[in-house]
Amino acid sequence: MSSTDNGGTYEGFTAEERAAMKDHAHEVKKAARRMSRADKAAEAERDVLAKIAEMQDADRVMAERVHAVVTASAPALAPKLWYGMPAYALDGKVVCFFQSAGKFKARYATLGFSDQARLDDGPMWPAAFALTEVTPEVEERIAALVKRAVG
Template sequence: MTTAETAPAGGFTDDERAAIKTRAAELRAEGKKGAKKADDLQAVIDAVAKMPPADRELAERVHSTITATAPELAPKTWYGMPAYANAEGKIVVTFKHSGKFKTRYSTIEFQDAAILDEGDIWPVSWAIPAWTPTVEATIVKAVAAAIRSS
């Protein structure tokens, strides 16, 4: 693998960063609505870049996983955190990094627009102390369920 293919400390690779910038430019070229989407995407990338390294690594993996699983969700910031909204502009899922509120772990949290209702009780928030294949699979499954219902 070349350096561009290998992510430093598990974060975005140089190729992934270039693809994000290219997508933002494509959105801006679409006109006013596209420019808003590009600005929202850039705000997410900027928010992630400001995070402490461990949180940033998790946020980058969460972003990649959510956008690959549900490209119809629009990245934007919500209270300064990365968030992903449905076509109606309602937030479906957010990433809250541990540095934001000085907590022990980062979380991925689903909002009301993600109707994950199952039985009498269901999870809407997961702690993510580290990125693993199990974490990724859980996020993929939850996001897929959330977009089927939103």
């Protein structure tokens, strides 16, 4: 926000935003390394699982369930890190991601979908969902959304 937008001064990016940008720069550099496609995929999966393991308890439990549901429901999606978050891509483009509550000190985790997701439903549709718990019913909704997202 510029200093003219609200009469205040521009404070810059938050520490969390700067960390996410740093994570993204690291991810881009790592992806550019010369490796076989299979090696890159295996490394990306390990990176996602390691990032999930670093999360606080409630976020970690939800992220583990989301990861399991996404990978089972849409095997065409490849796990990868995206701005330091577990994400799932089709042909290298992120379709959906899990943002822990701790990532930006939010009160809930988020399951988000990019514009690559085929969730279009008229002139307006949800592209992100708040998660406070991953129940069997939530798992079913996630599975249906992910299947629809990849078409």
